[in-house]
Amino acid sequence: MAVGTTELPTMRPIGGVRLAAVSAGIKKPGRDDVVLLELSESTRCAAAFTQNAFCAAPVVIARQHLNAAAPRYLLINTGNANAGTGDAGLQAAQQSCHSLARAAGCRDNQVLPFSTGVIGETLPVEKIEAVLPEAVAKLDEQGWKEAAWGILTTDTVAKGASFEVDIDGHTVTISGISKGSGMIRPDMATMLAYIATDAAIAQPLLTQCLKNLLNRSFNRITVDGDTSTNDACLLIASGASTLPELSDESDPRYKTLFSALSAAFETLAQKIVRDGEGATKLITVDVLEAASDAEAQAVAYTVAHSPLVKTAFFASDPNWGRILAAVGRAGVEALVLEQIEIYLDDLCIVKGGGRAETYREELGQQVMMGDEITITIKLARGAVNCTVWTCDFSYDYVKINAEYRT
Amino acid sequence: MAVGTTELPTMRPIGGVRLAAVSAGIKKPGRDDVVLLELSESTRCAAAFTQNAFCAAPVVIARQHLNAAAPRYLLINTGNANAGTGDAGLQAAQQSCHSLARAAGCRDNQVLPFSTGVIGETLPVEKIEAVLPEAVAKLDEQGWKEAAWGILTTDTVAKGASFEVDIDGHTVTISGISKGSGMIRPDMATMLAYIATDAAIAQPLLTQCLKNLLNRSFNRITVDGDTSTNDACLLIASGASTLPELSDESDPRYKTLFSALSAAFETLAQKIVRDGEGATKLITVDVLEAASDAEAQAVAYTVAHSPLVKTAFFASDPNWGRILAAVGRAGVEALVLEQIEIYLDDLCIVKGGGRAETYREELGQQVMMGDEITITIKLARGAVNCTVWTCDFSYDYVKINAEYRT
Numbered sequence: 001m002a003v004g005t006t007e008l009p010t011m012r013p014i015g016g017v018r019l020a021a022v023s024a025g026i027k028k029p030g031r032d033d034v035v036l037l038e039l040s041e042s043t044r045c046a047a048a049f050t051q052n053a054f055c056a057a058p059v060v061i062a063r064q065h066l067n068a069a070a071p072r073y074l075l076i077n078t079g080n081a082n083a084g085t086g087d088a089g090l091q092a093a094q095q096s097c098h099s100l101a102r103a104a105g106c107r108d109n110q111v112l113p114f115s116t117g118v119i120g121e122t123l124p125v126e127k128i129e130a131v132l133p134e135a136v137a138k139l140d141e142q143g144w145k146e147a148a149w150g151i152l153t154t155d156t157v158a159k160g161a162s163f164e165v166d167i168d169g170h171t172v173t174i175s176g177i178s179k180g181s182g183m184i185r186p187d188m189a190t191m192l193a194y195i196a197t198d199a200a201i202a203q204p205l206l207t208q209c210l211k212n213l214l215n216r217s218f219n220r221i222t223v224d225g226d227t228s229t230n231d232a233c234l235l236i237a238s239g240a241s242t243l244p245e246l247s248d249e250s251d252p253r254y255k256t257l258f259s260a261l262s263a264a265f266e267t268l269a270q271k272i273v274r275d276g277e278g279a280t281k282l283i284t285v286d287v288l289e290a291a292s293d294a295e296a297q298a299v300a301y302t303v304a305h306s307p308l309v310k311t312a313f314f315a316s317d318p319n320w321g322r323i324l325a326a327v328g329r330a331g332v333e334a335l336v337l338e339q340i341e342i343y344l345d346d347l348c349i350v351k352g353g354g355r356a357e358t359y360r361e362e363l364g365q366q367v368m369m370g371d372e373i374t375i376t377i378k379l380a381r382g383a384v385n386c387t388v389w390t391c392d393f394s395y396d397y398v399k400i401n402a403e404y405r406t
Numbered sequence: 407m408a409v410g411t412t413e414l415p416t417m418r419p420i421g422g423v424r425l426a427a428v429s430a431g432i433k434k435p436g437r438d439d440v441v442l443l444e445l446s447e448s449t450r451c452a453a454a455f456t457q458n459a460f461c462a463a464p465v466v467i468a469r470q471h472l473n474a475a476a477p478r479y480l481l482i483n484t485g486n487a488n489a490g491t492g493d494a495g496l497q498a499a500q501q502s503c504h505s506l507a508r509a510a511g512c513r514d515n516q517v518l519p520f521s522t523g524v525i526g527e528t529l530p531v532e533k534i535e536a537v538l539p540e541a542v543a544k545l546d547e548q549g550w551k552e553a554a555w556g557i558l559t560t561d562t563v564a565k566g567a568s569f570e571v572d573i574d575g576h577t578v579t580i581s582g583i584s585k586g587s588g589m590i591r592p593d594m595a596t597m598l599a600y601i602a603t604d605a606a607i608a609q610p611l612l613t614q615c616l617k618n619l620l621n622r623s624f625n626r627i628t629v630d631g632d633t634s635t636n637d638a639c640l641l642i643a644s645g646a647s648t649l650p651e652l653s654d655e656s657d658p659r660y661k662t663l664f665s666a667l668s669a670a671f672e673t674l675a676q677k678i679v680r681d682g683e684g685a686t687k688l689i690t691v692d693v694l695e696a697a698s699d700a701e702a703q704a705v706a707y708t709v710a711h712s713p714l715v716k717t718a719f720f721a722s723d724p725n726w727g728r729i730l731a732a733v734g735r736a737g738v739e740a741l742v743l744e745q746i747e748i749y750l751d752d753l754c755i756v757k758g759g760g761r762a763e764t765y766r767e768e769l770g771q772q773v774m775m776g777d778e779i780t781i782t783i784k785l786a787r788g789a790v791n792c793t794v795w796t797c798d799f800s801y802d803y804v805k806i807n808a809e810y811r812t
Contacts, residue, residue: 053741054734084730086760119727120761229731307713307799308807315808321525324490325635328460335459354492355526393713395804401714402721402800 002275003282003371003391006157011144012164012173014196015240016040019143020135021150024127027079027117032150034128036135037074037194038104042239044203045071046210047112050231056083057123058113059230061093065109072110074234075100075128076192078153078179082115082123083229092123099129103136116153116179116192116230148177151192154400155181159271161195165260167253170243172199174260178218178268181277191272193218193233195264199257200239202247209258210235217265221273221389222304235261273389278396281313284374285388289381295332296386299377302330310393313373318364320349327377335379343376344368408681409688409777409797412563417550418570418579420602421646422446425549426541427556430533433485433523438556440534442541443480443600444510448645450609451477452616453518456637462489463529464519465636467499471515478516480640481506481534482598484559484585488521488529489635498529505535509542522559522585522598522636554583557598560806561587565677567601571666573659576649578605580666584674587629587683599624599639599674605663606645608653615664616641623671627795628710629682641667679795684802687719690780691794695787701738702792705783708736716799719779724770726755733783741785749782750774 017039021032039045047066049059065071075096082089097111104111115123148158162175180191201209210233218233239245246254274282285304290296303309306326312319323342328335342350344367349359367373423445427438445451453472455465471477481502488495503517510517521529554564568581582601607615616639624639645651652660680688691710696702709715712732718725729748734741748756750773755765773779 052731052734053736053738054730054743081727084727084756084760086758089760119725119731229727229734307803311804311807314804317808319525321487321490321635324460325458325525328458328635330459332459337460350490352492354490354495393804394808395801397713398717398720398799398801398804401717402723 002157003279004274008145008148008158008160009162011148011160011175012162013141013144014173014175014238015141015198016043016238017196017236018139018141019147020138020140021143021146022131022135022138024077024131026077026124026127032146033078034131034135035076035147035150036139037147038139039072039074039236040238040240041072043070044201044206044237044239046206046235048210048214048233050229052229052231054084054229056081056115056230057085057089057093058082058115059232060090061097062112062114062232065097065112068109069107070110071112072106073100073104074112074114074194076114076151077128078151079117080115080121080123081117081119081230084120085122088122092125095125096128100132103132114192114230114232116151119229144175144177151177151179153179153181154277155179155275157275159268159275161264161267163260163264165256167243167256170241172197172241172243172257172260174264176264176268178272180272181275191231193268194236195234195261195268196236196238197257197261198238198241199243200241200245201237202245205247205249205254206235206237208249209261213261213265216262217269220387221269222301270389273391276391277400278394279391280371280394281392282372283313283390283392285390286374286376287386288376288378290379290384290386291382293384293386295381296384298332299327299330299379300386300388302326303375303377304388304390307393310390313368313392314394316365316368318344318349318361318368320344320355320364323375324350332379339380341378345374408563409685410680414551414554414564414566415568417554417566417581418568419547419550420579420581420644421547421604422449422644423602423642424545424547425553426544426546427549427552428537428541428544430483430537432483432530432533438552439484440537440541441482441553441556442545443553444545445478445480445642446644446646447478449476450607450612450643450645452612452641454616454620454639456635458635458637460490460635462487462521462636463491463495463499464488464521465638466496467503468518468520468638471503471518474515475513476516477518478512479506479510480518480520480600482520482557483534484557485523486521486527486529487523487525487636490526491528494528498531501531502534506538509538520598520636520638522557525635550581550583557583557585559585559587560683561585561681563681565674565681567670567673569666569670571662573649573662576647578603578647578649578663578666580670582670582674584678586678587681597637597678600642601640601667601670601674602642602644603663603667604644604647605649606647606651607643608651611653611655611660612641612643614655615667619667619671622668623675626793627675627679628707629679629685629797676795679797682797683806684800684804685797686777686800687798688778689719689796689798691796692780692782693792694782694784696785696790696792697788699790699792701787702790704738705733705736705785706792706794708732709781709783710794710796713799716796719774719798720800722771722774724750724755724767724774726750726761726770729781730756738785745786747784751780
């Protein structure tokens with residue numbers, strides 16, 4: 001079960017964006033596994049994809065199509081990642097775009113394909129093709145909820161965020177969905193996330209906007225340190241609102257929108273960690289006062305990836321020595337133990353080179369019983385901060401991943 | 407249960423080295439938890455310690471003592487790591503050396519302290535002091551077996567290696583013990599390992615010898631990627647054999663000895679992985695044809711640390727896509743998928759950009775049923791090879807680490 005609230009919020013429609021979810025029988029019979037997003041002609045997109053050297057066929061094709069044309073359709077399937085599938089995989093991805101283009105009336109390169117699921121198996125493209133007319137017919141501005149469910153793999157809950165914000169007297173709406181539960185240590189983007197707003201944003205600013213948003217959301221979560229072959233994140237601006245186009249980063253109206261988008265990105269990223277495979281706790285790792293971004297991230301990720309730290313959290317065991325050991329092996333040069341402070345929520349556990357004098361095991365125990373815990377690590381070396389979200393490591397993580405295919 | 411044979415071999419005595427194991431009641435009542443090694447005056451030592459920035463108090467003291475004098479006694483306790491214990495921890499480590507020096511008749515700085523166990527708790531030094539006279543009285547050249555058992559923590563089997571080698575008509579003997587099961591990703595040395603030979607080796611060569619041995623043994627194993635605060639490895643040369651002192655790396659007699667020592671180091675390192683917490687399989691990751699040491703290690707460790715790869719091995723599931731994804735995210739620049747080959751033992755699973763044409767799931771399944779499996783990854787980029795040993799990730803890993811203290 002996911003940590004914290006598991007309900008999908010009411011998903012506000014975004015003018016210019018229609019969605020549909022249908023069942024092609026790729027995953028389980030009867031379960032929606034193909035999702036279609038239609039974007040109006042005025043829509044602009046910014047996209048980020050996995051940095052895994054072996055990216056999946058749909059990632060290769062989506063990149064090509066994005067370079068050639070403005071996307072009108074996003075075609076997403078779950079149950080099969082179409083990764084490690086060679087030339088046949090590329091052909092299958094292209095064929096699905098071609099079939100959709102014919103059914104929807106656009107050019108092949110106006111379709112972006114996305115796949116998620118098992119790696120290394122041939123994509124059953126004919127199953128997808130068979131349901132495309134049904135998907136096109138079902139397209140609806142109210143389709144966010146069905147789409148949120150339709151893109152899941154090992155996820156246990158649908159993940160959505162939806163906000164309305166008033167900018168200069170204009171109502172601007174943001175809705176987004178994401179998926180991901182295992183093979184999560186996004187490097188540039190998460191498994192799959194689609195966030196749309198009806199604001200109009202000029203393309204250069206939209207691209208920059210996505211980059212800035214990722215570095216405080218999807219690029220700062222990790223479940224198991226495994227970066228997927230299929231990660232993709234799309235920021236969609238349909239321009240259907242009455243707010244005039246934004247093109248300047250210093251425009252206060254853009255800043256207001258960025259804050260709201262940031263809330264949506266952070267919410268969706270955290271929901272992936274809350275639903276991390278086998279997760280029973282959401283762990284926020286705050287590294288403060290680092291000398292550089294690189295060392296702040298090194299410390300945060302070393303703690304967030306440590307199986308010993310993660311199993312201790314699963315056991316609600318305030319075994320702070322494991323946190324200390326992880327900080328110590330993060331590769332930070334000339335780290336001085338005596339200057340480090342470590343906190344569990346507001347409780348100081350390490351100070352002055354060892355266990356804080358005020359620390360008592362029962363106080364640590366009390367914090368660890370919660371299901372949302374913040375580890376704060378003060379390095380006292382500079383002014384750079386970094387936050388990473390992760391989850392604990394439970395029996396169920398092993399169970400889910402040992403039984404995923406067998 | 408450990409993977410493969412779990413029996414301790416017959417441990418040959420090493421002239422000049424006496425051992426004792428006694429029970430101080432630190433760990434469980436009645437279980438040996440303090441081990442003492444006595445080294446003859448002619449003995450030379452080379453030592454390597456953890457690179458974790460927060461090394462434990464005994465590591466700090468051992469380094470100081472090694473710089474000041476040739477060690478005569480190694481005092482090892484289990485059940486308490488004396489790490490993250492600040493000034494009190496340093497005092498406790500010094501006090502234990504002082505008490506032993508008094509009991510054994512040597513200077514304080516001729517004693518090296520070693521601790522392993524829980525981090526962050528005060529070392530019960532008075533319990534150790536109370537059993538030192540008994541330990542000194544029990545010292546015996548035949549004490550290797552008891553010492554091998556006495557240094558364990560979460561290990562399930564004692565780990566030893568013992569060889570005899572004829573060099574130029576002289577019999578040279580090697581015996582060594584090691585411990586470690588969790589928090590294992592040695593960086594410079596493993597948890598604890600003591601390897602002795604009766605050969606005489608000049609100090610500069612002995613130091614170089616240890617460095618070379620570590621980089622093909624303890625520095626190439628990983629259970630969970632967590633580098634301990636207490637890792638230490640000692641190479642001990644007592645000089646009791648009739649073989650004249652070795653001082654030249656190109657001496658063929660040294661080369662013969664190095665091969666034998668290398669076998670002992672590799673055996674002891676592998677035994678740690680075989681007994682990795684919850685391990686059911688020994689996984690050898692061979693990276694071949696890399697362009698540099700750095701990229702060979704990056705690929706090997708990324709695969710060896712991937713929780714998804716490790717859980718798939720636990721399930722005997724030939725989910726090779728997870729191996730491919732791990733190779734892809736190892737950060738190797740301009741990696742070309744089409745040139746990569748991946749094998750499970752001798753079975754080719756990835757070739758030409760995807761699943762090898764000759765690969766069949768049932769063949770992969772067959773390999774995965776074994777309990778010792780080699781993953782070979784050919785990068786086709788150069789001539790550098792690297793081998794890393796690891797184990798799978800099981801329910802028991804979580805169980806052991808979630809219940810370690812609670």
